[in-house]
Amino acid sequence: MYSLNPLMILVIGPTAVGKTALALRIAQLLNTEIISADSRQCYRELNIGVAKPTLAELELVPHYFINSHSVYDDVNAAVFEQYALQAAANIFSKHSVAVMVGGSGLYVDAFCNGLDNIPPVPPDLRNSIIQNYHQKGLVWLQEQIKKSDPVFWEQAEQQNPQRLMRALEVMEATGKSVIHFRSKKNVPRPFRILKIGLELPRQELYQRINERVCTMIEAGLVEEVKSLQPLQQLNALQTVGYKEVFDYLNGFVSLNRAIELIQLNTRHYAKRQITWFKKDSSIQWTHPDTISNQFLLEWIKQ
Numbered sequence: 001m002y003s004l005n006p007l008m009i010l011v012i013g014p015t016a017v018g019k020t021a022l023a024l025r026i027a028q029l030l031n032t033e034i035i036s037a038d039s040r041q042c043y044r045e046l047n048i049g050v051a052k053p054t055l056a057e058l059e060l061v062p063h064y065f066i067n068s069h070s071v072y073d074d075v076n077a078a079v080f081e082q083y084a085l086q087a088a089a090n091i092f093s094k095h096s097v098a099v100m101v102g103g104s105g106l107y108v109d110a111f112c113n114g115l116d117n118i119p120p121v122p123p124d125l126r127n128s129i130i131q132n133y134h135q136k137g138l139v140w141l142q143e144q145i146k147k148s149d150p151v152f153w154e155q156a157e158q159q160n161p162q163r164l165m166r167a168l169e170v171m172e173a174t175g176k177s178v179i180h181f182r183s184k185k186n187v188p189r190p191f192r193i194l195k196i197g198l199e200l201p202r203q204e205l206y207q208r209i210n211e212r213v214c215t216m217i218e219a220g221l222v223e224e225v226k227s228l229q230p231l232q233q234l235n236a237l238q239t240v241g242y243k244e245v246f247d248y249l250n251g252f253v254s255l256n257r258a259i260e261l262i263q264l265n266t267r268h269y270a271k272r273q274i275t276w277f278k279k280d281s282s283i284q285w286t287h288p289d290t291i292s293n294q295f296l297l298e299w300i301k302q
Contacts, residue, residue: 006191023099029293032095041065042075043071049216118170152177196291
């Protein structure tokens with residue numbers, strides 16, 4: 001049973017901005033638990049490259065959607081929505097406040113507002129598109145979208161293969177653009193939602209990203225990715241930090257170039273995250289260094 005007037009505090013923003021540290025502090029301050037809204041940290045096989053919380057951090061506060069799935073699982077926004085709602089119900093049965101943290105905008109939106117009712121796509125069609133993407137690359141995928149769904153293409157994350165493959169499979173399965181199924185009708189949730197957005201000056205954020213990538217390399221990212229080489233065609237591995245190292249291990253680029261590409265692609269990803277979240281007028285934006293415990297307690301009481 002839910003507590004009376006439960007509250008979900010969302011800590012959101014771009015990668016490397018300091019979300020994990022703040023979420024841990026809030027959860028400890030309020031004696032509650034955390035739901036991750038990161039589309040890659042849920043995979044048990046991925047660690048260094050997805051900037052997963054450390055074992056020490058995970059022991060400080062109970063976490064949901066961390067190490068909860070395998071790279072073999074089909075995890076998407078719909079899966080996350082149902083998982084996170086059940087996790088929230090579990091937390092609210094014990095606490096009046098819960099914390100959600102992450103930078104996957106689609107996952108956050110699915111949790112807060114629900115998803116549109118898109119007809120199911122035949123698995124054979126989905127697998128065919130994924131296979132073609134792996135064989136022919138991102139340029140092929142972009143050309144398919146430009147040709148079949150130019151309206152979506154104009155507003156798409158044009159470097160994001162997952163989003164592009166999803167749009168292509170919906171178009172081919174239904175004959176209609178994925179935009180056609182966007183109802184914009186928000187599903188009411190049985191809890192309040194407060195959103196804290198963390199932001200830094202662009203150059204400071206980019207410097208943090210560059211330094212984090214170097215730290216990942218020093219922590220053994222290449223060795224981690226090498227252990228996953230037999231799985232490199234899986235959808236879960238088509239992500240920044242892994243695909244660039246796969247290219248290095250497969251002899252396509254040097255290690256230095258792979259590191260540069262991880263930094264570049266992570267900066268691009270952060271820019272897309274900022275663009276996504278800035279569209280949400282309900283987010284209260286602040287610099288991570290300005291958030292005191294007193295500020296949090298007062299803000300939550302509003």
